[in-house]
Amino acid sequence: MPATRTAPTGHELADVPIADNVFTDQLRHAHLCCRDTVRGRTIGLITGDPGLGKTHAVDRYFTEHRIPHVRVEPSALGRSPKSVLYRLLSVLRPEIKPRGTAIELVDELKEILAEEPRTLIIDEAQRLDVTGLNLIRELHDAPQTDFPLLLVGGAGVTRTLATDPALLSRVERTSRFKPMKxxxxxxxxxxxxxxxxxxxxxxxxxxxxxxxxxxxxxxxxxxxxxxxxxxxxxxxxxxxxxxxxxxxxxxxxxx
Structure with missing residues (x-):
């Protein structure tokens, strides 16, 4: 099985011995979203306010089911197309220094993503603007690639998707986290x-x-x-x- 590569997320809270068997309705719904996205190799969306357990839910699903994946967290410092492409390449191929035009970088990413089956998880997806999201959709839609795409982020990602109806229509599964009461x-x-x-x-x-x-x-x-x-x-x-x-x-x- 291909190795899983994950970019640091900063979500971890260490040294808290908690039970691993907590399984809420929201967690179950998020896992169904992950399952359907992986099975259909489609685009899924998990969204909600910070701190509600979105990243934990995704990590838990892919770990428990041993599904190959790569998780990328876009930089908060740059939203340009090249910044997005550089970030993807830095996680997928950390040993390679990205160079070239945006078109050349896209072509390189398509080749890399076509090499092995794995899910691409974009965490903190609200950091991407509509151009960045469309770039990632282009990678997903390329004929040579065949990978599930999971967008995970705050409410901002939903608002960004809503500005582009064609892009929003490509999302096949959605799971929304809300504060429990x-x-x-x-x-x-x-x-x-x-x-x-x-x-x-x-x-x-x-x-x-x-x-x-x-x-x-x-x-x-x-x-x-x-x-x-x-x-x-x-x-x-x-x-x-x-x-x-x-x-x-x-x-x-x-x-």
Whole structure:
């Protein structure tokens, strides 16, 4: 099986021992989007606000099913066509220094992408403008390439796609992440970590209202914060109201 190459994402939160069996409705829907995109070798879209678990969902699907893929995160520093092409080449062929015209770079990328079957995942796709997205669509549509294309990003990617109806119409599967609420959120938190499972529901709801707002990334931050202070807090088996207030004060960036 071809090796999987992944560009650094910056999404990882290390040192938080969490359960791997949390499987929400949104995660299930995202996995169906991944599955259908891979099977049909089409274009899929996974979108939603930052911190809701989009990248985790994609990573989990492709890892669990051992599907060859390459993930590229466009640079936030440049949206020009050449910047997009250079970024793709730097991940697909890190040993080669990109050079040539945009047309020559596109031709080179088509040859590289035709070499082996794998899914191309564009993470942080909201960083691309409509020209960048159309460049990647051109690579996908080339006769010699036959790869699934998965776009993952914030709401900006949907707005960009909407400016080009022809491009938007090419997206065959979509999965949208939204902040979890109510009983579904509490049930998922109970599976996420034993500390959260033992915490009073009223404390979880208050933390979500003050800090997390249904965002998984923020719940991981809260969990790590409490675990980091476990010794000073006497190794609690749950988040106490005092620890919750400390977490809210330390982690809430809002004034």
């Amino acid at each position: 109510g009983s579904k959120l509490v049930a998922a938190l109970h599976e996420l970590h034993p500390l959260l499972a033992a915490t009073d529901q009223s404390v979880l709801e208050d933390l979500d209202r003050r800090v997390c707002r249904g965002h998984w990334r923020d719940w991981l931050k809260v969990t790590r914060f409490v675990l980091d202070r476990a010794e000073a807090a006497g190794y609690p088996d749950k988040i106490t109201p005092k620890l919750a207030r400390a977490a809210s004060s330390a982690l809430n960036p809002a004034p």
